[in-house]
Amino acid sequence: MKLFEIEINSTKNLLPKDGIVNYYAKLLNKAKADYYFKTLLTQIEWRNDEAIIFGKKIITKRKVAWYGEKPFEYTYSKTTKLALPWTAELLELKAKVEKRTGDTFNSCLLNLYHNGSEGMAWHSDGEKDLKKNGAIASLSFGAERKFSFKHKETKEKVEYILEHGSLLIMKGKTQSHWLHRLPPTTKITEPRVNLTFRTIVNK
Ligand SMILES: O=C(O)CCC(=O)C(=O)O
Numbered sequence: 227m228k229l230f231e232i233e234i235n236s237t238k239n240l241l242p243k244d245g246i247v248n249y250y251a252k253l254l255n256k257a258k259a260d261y262y263f264k265t266l267l268t269q270i271e272w273r274n275d276e277a278i279i280f281g282k283k284i285i286t287k288r289k290v291a292w293y294g295e296k297p298f299e300y301t302y303s304k305t306t307k308l309a310l311p312w313t314a315e316l317l318e319l320k321a322k323v324e325k326r327t328g329d330t331f332n333s334c335l336l337n338l339y340h341n342g343s344e345g346m347a348w349h350s351d352g353e354k355d356l357k358k359n360g361a362i363a364s365l366s367f368g369a370e371r372k373f374s375f376k377h378k379e380t381k382e383k384v385e386y387i388l389e390h391g392s393l394l395i396m397k398g399k400t401q402s403h404w405l406h407r408l409p410p411t412t413k414i415t416e417p418r419v420n421l422t423f424r425t426i427v428n429k
């Protein structure tokens with residue numbers, strides 16, 4: 227009975243319409259999630275992100291990194307990044323995610339939020355470098371944070387807590403119809419690392 231419930235929960239669509247989002251609370255057990263969290267914090271080449279917003283260059287407190295199977299260029303918020311080669315740990319995590327989802331990925335964007343004051347504003351990940359309607363697999367480590375979706379036309383909202391060691395998949399038409407964000411919060415003082423595995427189309 228328990229197994230059956232877990233099965234249903236993990237494959238259920240969290241969105242009511244216009245896209246597909248699945249959540250797996252425990253892709254990794256606590257010990258494995260702790261191990262990857264610690265390793266990623268020290269091993270990844272974290273850099274402050276630059277973005278051009280309303281024509282002004284800003285440097286975010288949040289840190290980012292971009293890895294992939296080739297030195298892909300990835301452009302968003304009018305800035306371009308060149309992917310670093312996979313690390314052993316990122317390849318292990320990619321394999322786990324691919325096994326669970328049945329999708330394949332060739333790159334990963336990583337975000338480090340030092341505490342709840344750092345977040346990410348409403349956006350969708352439909353940049354033209356990304357495969358159209360391709361799955362995006364989001365792995366979370368560290369502090370539990372709220373993650374919100376907002377429908378672009380109806381403004382309908384859906385919110386979930388992303389747990390340590392969890393996997394969230396966004397696929398189908400999700401990016402065309404929904405925005406998502408990581409809201410800032412004064413309640414969280416601990417860091418969080420997020421990995422989004424993506425598919426960049428070859429140019
Ligand atoms: O940190 C998160 O959970 C989301 C990150 C995100 O939306 C992105 O990198 O595009």
Ligand SMILES: [Fe+2]
Nearest residue numbers: 349350351406
């Ligand atoms: Fe995103």
